[in-house]
Amino acid sequence: MFRTPNHLSAPVSTRADSIDDDIIQHAWSVLEAVPDPEIPVVSIRELGILRNVTRAADGTIEVVITPTYSGCPAMAQIAEDIGRALDAAKLGPYRIETTLAPAWTTEWITDAARAKLHAYGIAPPVGDGASASATAERVIRFMPSASALPTCPRCNSAHTERLAQFGSTACKALYRCLDCREPFDYFKPY
Template identity: 70%
Template sequence: MTTSTASCPTGTTGMPGTTDAALERAWAVLETVPDPEIPVVSIRELGILRDVRRAADGTLEVVITPTYSGCPAMSQIAEDVAHALDVAGLKPHRIATVLAPAWTTDWMTAGAREKLRAYGIAPPTGNCGSAAPAQEKVMRFVPRALPAPSCPRCGSAHTERLAQFGSTACKALYRCLDCREPFDYFKPY
């Protein structure tokens, strides 16, 4: 596994629809790799999987980005990606962790947001207005007022934050003031 702070090169990538059958298979295989902390969503649905492409030497290169710097799940994600590709017979391969541009909740699919809600995690509200993963954009981290997340259990918007950090650093702990149930909220980045 390699780590880089440069963004993915632009140009031809292995996005679905390519004529390279191995790349198509790799995308399909990696669609099934779950996030180790939230197993109901795949790394692709969360936007962690950024690219699958052929390196100059013909090696299959998988590009992943952590949901935040220092995410402890990244080594497990890289292992899971390598294992899935090995089982599918897609060798040789290399996993590259790319830190810039930084991951944003804007990269989550609508399906991922619904799966989070069904799993009991309130999906991020609003968006960061960031560009697509393959484009660079300067992001300014300025606190802004966001609407309170709705309770994923009863749907009430009458909620309160209990702690800035929940079960993982990318989530905050909230409580519904109507049904009184605590829940994680996936913070928007």
């Protein structure tokens, strides 16, 4: 009789695996509702800050988060909010880990979050922050090309200008619409 070696056989799902899967799915669902403390209309998952939720061998739920930039002052609040949400859902014990690699990018922001940002009055990122020729310049000075200027979230005009490198937070720049004259934050692409 031919037997498949153990390392080649398909894993057998056990009741414990199924329970773990349910718990992890429930944790993702609970954390989906945790809002970003600086932009409460989007969740930390929609922004791409919530990177992973797993279960360690000892049963501890492990939550991995990545800041929008390494000095983000909201990370302590985000970790506290995650803890409160997991406690309220009776999902414990848990451990929250902040990781800087890979570095967060605006490409992790979901399409739904981009629409919510726009509706909230924040222009979502235009283009990507990873163009080879502009990466260093964007990190240091953030000078978008004319074709990558944000549109006004109030009147949708593309006739905008940058007023300041930083807006209400360091991950945003302050712009003004030259048509409706309203200032607005622009979520800078990284």
